[in-house]
Amino acid sequence: MTPAFQRIPVSYFGVVLGLVGLGDCWRAATELWSVPRMVSVVIMDVAVIVWVLLALAYATKWIAARASALAEIHHPFTSSFVSLLFIATLLIAYLAVSAAGGGGLVTGE
Numbered sequence: 255m256t257p258a259f260q261r262i263p264v265s266y267f268g269v270v271l272g273l274v275g276l277g278d279c280w281r282a283a284t285e286l287w288s289v290p291r292m293v294s295v296v297i298m299d300v301a302v303i304v305w306v307l308l309a310l311a312y313a314t315k316w317i318a319a320r321a322s323a324l325a326e327i328h329h330p331f332t333s334s335f336v337s338l339l340f341i342a343t344l345l346i347a348y349l350a351v352s353a354a355g356g357g358g359l360v361t362g363e
Contacts, residue, residue, distance in 0.1 A: 260319045262311045264326060267338035270308065273301035274345045298349055305346050312339070 277297035284291045316323045326332045 257318070258311075260315060260322050262308070262315060263332060263335065264312065264339055265332065265335040266308055267305075267312075267342040268335070270301055270305045270342035271338065271345065273297055273304060274342075274349065277301060302346060302349060305342055309343075 277294050280289065280294035280297060281291070283289045284294060312323075327336055
């Protein structure tokens with residue numbers, strides 16, 4: 255049986271994109287309607303936790319099963335999902351800047 259981290263495809267980073275998008279929609283809803291802001295905060299926190307867990311698992315895959323990770327990158331179909339890793343990381347950085355009070359950098363305020 256192969257270890258769990260070997261079966262984690264890079265496409266799982268798309269989950270982070272979905273969570274950040276959902277959290278951002280809830281954030282916009284708090285500005286438009288009277289919905290609780292906490293929903294957005296919890297979703298964004300879950301996105302960060304999922305990103306950290308996936309990043310650790312994928313780094314472990316590169317260390318312990320390098321051939322599997324390289325095969326994924328060289329595959330004609332799955333190689334297109336490699337960009338999700340970097341896009342998810344950029345979105346998490348956006349959340350970190352916003353949480354640190356630097357929202358003006360991102361929103362132009």
